[in-house]
Amino acid sequence: MAASAVAYLAYSNSSASHSREITWQEFRTAFLEKGLVEKLTVVNNHKVRVKLHPNAAAGSMGGGEYHFSIGSVEAFERKLEEAQNELGIPGHERIPVAYQDEMSTFGVFLNFAPTILLVGVIYWLSRKGGSSAGGGIFSIGKSKAKLFNKDNEVKIKFKDVAGMDEAKEEIMEFVKFLKEPAKYEKLGAKIPRGAILSGPPGTGKTLLAKATAGEASVPFLSVSGSEFVEMFVGVGSSRVRDLFASAKKNAPCIIFVDEIDAIGKSRGKGGNFGGNDERESTLNQLLVEMDGFGTDEHIVVLAGTNRPDVLDPALMRPGRFDRHIAIDRPDVSGRKGIYLVHLRPLRLEDTLKNDVDSLAQKLAVLTPGFSGADIANVCNEAALHAARKGSEYVQSIDFDTAIERVIVGLEKKSRVLSVEEKKTVAYHEAGHAICGWFLEHADPLLKVSIIPRGAGALGYAQYLPPDRYLLSTPQMTDRICMTLGGRVSEEIFFGLENITTGAQDDLQKITRMAFEACANYGMNDVIGPVSYGGDRATKENWTKPFSEKTAEMLDFEVRKMITNAYERTRTLLTEHRGDVEKVAQLLLDKEVITREDMINLLGKRPFAGRSDDMDKWLDENRGEKSAPPPLESPPPEVEGPTPVPAAIAKTLDDTLKL
Structure with missing residues (x-):
């Protein structure tokens, strides 16, 4: 049938290609006026095919088939009627007109192209899926979880995971239950259904799950939260159902869902763009599956995320994820x-x-x-x-x-500072160092450098803070003064009109500290013991939780706190102007100075009982040049607008958090 259709189309195209095109005037004078036309056929409303009498001679036009184009059918019919009226052709002899729709081979192919393309895509997907997963297009709703058992066990063990002993102990409880469930069941205990591993990026949540798979002698199903999200409707829910069906077949077993926040975000947030979308359907199915376990099905669900605050409350309730294991940065x-x-x-x-x-x-x-x-x-x-x-x-x-x-960052050997810039950086860092040396609650200095590093670091100062979990008002004030030391030093030695942009990062830190002290920690007498905007929800809503009058008070008190600290820092550095010059000159000579250099230059810090482990080590090893590392060291102060990476260095506002 298809072959006959193609043959017919080919014949119609070939016959149409032999037809000769003429104009209306040629048609009227050569055929119509001479009575040679037997029939006219209007094709696709834009072309008229002329059929002559079998015994008619073509005359000057020659033989063959003819056609002419028309603009519209109405205009053609009107012109034909007018021409026949002028020629006086009676009504029963007038030329019959037929109407016909024809389609070319290209047009047929164009009409069927979407269908052919869809069939081809489905065939390609089935072949690809069949060769890789064994199910083809019909396995798109199957779970993509990787199964680890005794045949392909994970090599990572708990001995390869360090720095999270409490988390390992809680995870090990799940492993022990799955290995020896009777030990707990005879006492009437029920193992928690699941546990959330939460913490900052890079703290080892996925590594701990891999170690769990390596330690457990039960099947371990590992899947990423993003693998439930697909372009097809209903695929996420289908994969969740298939995942838990596989888990029940292999029970007792452990399921680990990495980055569960991809499907577990709170429902209703940002719902202005639609209601129950695909992600929420997947979450609903996950909630049903986790709450549908029987008491005799020994299945534990572990999930990892670094955003536990965005997870849906229904997912975090007892009976689903009972345990919330926080994995913080190690001590x-x-x-x-x-x-x-x-x-x-x-x-x-x-x-x-x-x-x-x-x-x-x-x-x-x-x-x-x-x-x-x-x-x-x-x-x-x-x-x-x-x-x-x-x-x-x-x-x-x-x-x-x-x-x-x-x-x-990497040392920038190609970045050569001019003499004026190098001197400015040296006096800036010397101001930080002197403030840290002569302020009682400031952090003792570890190292100062004026070697350019990173994208915008022209120098840095590294300090040695003690272990501290609370921060008092005097301690915060001393920290602000120490941070302002570089800016004040530039003003004292180069004048207010020659202050550079190197203190931008310092000013951002102290402004954030002062605002936190006034707005969140209740350390200001005028504002009072109140706290504004300390929760994440307030920050996400882009609204201020206080009035405009309170905002003006906060602006005034924050500026007042920083201004007072600035004046105190100026007074301190003016008194120790000679010490700043000594440290700056030593920096210009050596480029890097340590705690031992500061002691040799200025003597020990003038505060009794403020010695730390570094001072004790220097007293015992007075003859050595290099100092060992301190017990703790904070992020370096960086010149220029480029801050220290947040994932590595604890900024001042992080230190303020209890």
């Missing part, structure tokens, strides 16, 4: 354990290899606020630095260089 002991894990595969020099524990302690105290991913990056950067310089082993200097590179 000193946690960082030491993580370093011991990542130092294991490195080829260290003999002095470091024989005392890996001491090296791990040194690196741990030098990198406060680092997550597990940051620590892995430091160890990798140290190995890369050793390879770049052609060393056979990773040395201690490689780790120091890696830490500086991660915190403040």
Whole structure:
């Protein structure tokens, strides 16, 4: 049938191609006036095909088939009628007109092109899906979860995870229950249905789930939250159902959903663009499946996210995710354990290899606020630095260089500062150093550098804060004064008209600190013991939770607090003008000075009982030039508008959080 249709179309096209086109005037004079026309056929409302009498001679026009084009059928009929009236043709002899619609081969193909294309796409998807997953287009609703069992077990164990002992203990409870459920059931206990692993990025949530899969001798189904989101309607819900059906077949087992916030966000937020969309349908199905377990089905659901505040409350209620395990950035002991894990595969020099524990302690105290991913990056950067310089082993200097590179960026040897700029940076950093040295509650100095680093860091000052969980008003004031030291030093030594843009980051920090003190911590007598805008919901709504009058009061009190601190800093640096010049000149000579240089230059800090572990170490090792790392060190102060990366350095406002 298809062949006959194609043959007919080919014949019609070939016959149409032999037809000769003429004009209306030629048609009238050569055929109509001579009575040679037997029939006219209007084709597709724009072409008229002329059929002559079989015994008619074509005359001067010659033989063959003829056609002419028309603008509209109405105009053609009117002109034909007028012509026949003029020629006096009687009504019973007038030329019959027929109407016909024809379609070319290209037109037929164009009409069927969408259907052919759709069939081709479906066929391609079925072939691709059939070759890769075994189900073709009909398996699009199947779960994409990866199954780990005794045949393809994960190699990562709990011994490879450090810095999160409490989280491992809670996770291990799920593993023990699935291994020995009778031990708990005989006491009437029911294992929690699920647990949420939450924490900042890079703290090891997914790594802990992998270790759980490695430790558990039960099947482990791993899936990402984004794999439930698909362009087809209903696919997410179907995959959720298939995932839990697979889990029930392999029970007892563990399901791990990574980045669950992709489908678990609170319903109703941003609902102005539609109601129950595909993501909400997927979440609804997940809620039903998690609450539909029988008491005898030993299935545990673990989920990881770094945004637990956006999850739907129905997902977080007891009976679904009962346990909320917070995995925060590790402390000193946690960082030491993580370093011991990542130092294991490195080829260290003999002095470091024989005392890996001491090296791990040194690196741990030098990198406060680092997550597990940051620590892995430091160890990798140290190995890369050793390879770049052609060393056979990773040395201690490689780790120091890696830490500086991660915190403040790579040293810019090509960035040559002019004499005036270098002097400005030296006096700016000297102002920070002197304020930190002569303010009682300020953080003691560790290192000052005026070597350009990173995208906008022309110099930095690194301090040694003690372990502190609360911040009093005097401590906050001293911190603000220390942060303002660079700006005030520029004003004292170069004049107010020559102040540079290097203090932008400092001003942003102190403005944020002062606003937090007045608006959230109740440390201002005029504003009073109130707190505005401390929750995430207020910030997301883009609305101020206070009146315009309160906003004016806040502006005034924040400016007053910073102005008072500025005057106090100016008075302090004016009194110690000579000390600032000494430190600045030493910086210009050495480019990098340490705590020991400050003690040799200015003496010990004039505060009894304020000695830290660095001072004790210097008293015991007075003859050495290099100092060991402190117990804690904050982010460096960076010149210029480029701040320290937030994922690595704890900024001042982070320190204020209880």
